[in-house]
Amino acid sequence: MTTTKLDLTGLKCPLPALKTRKALRSVTAGDFLEVHCTDPLSVIDIPALIQETGDKVEITERSDIRIVFLIEKMNGTIDISNAAAPRTR
Numbered sequence: 283m284t285t286t287k288l289d290l291t292g293l294k295c296p297l298p299a300l301k302t303r304k305a306l307r308s309v310t311a312g313d314f315l316e317v318h319c320t321d322p323l324s325v326i327d328i329p330a331l332i333q334e335t336g337d338k339v340e341i342t343e344r345s346d347i348r349i350v351f352l353i354e355k356m357n358g359t360i361d362i363s364n365a366a367a368p369r370t371r
Contacts (some may be wrong), residue, residue, distance in 0.1 A: 290319040299327035309355040317351040324349055
């Protein structure tokens with residue numbers, strides 16, 4: 283198991299969630315992604331994202347200065363089954 287660190291300090295919503303999603307694509311199942319961010323909305327956005335992917339997330343640090351998430355990759359790929367279906371008229 284390896285841990286990849288992702289420093290998103292200073293970025294504002296929605297960038298921390300988007301960059302976390304992108305970083306998860308390169309993480310192997312069973313490995314961890316440690317995300318450091320400062321945007322207070324990340325406490326809502328990142329766990330919601332992880333709920334969609336089926337991975338596990340834990341907030342390991344939360345202060346006025348920063349938030350640290352530890353995400354365990356459970357599956358091999360991000361499931362896009364929740365993506366919007368194409369419109370037909």
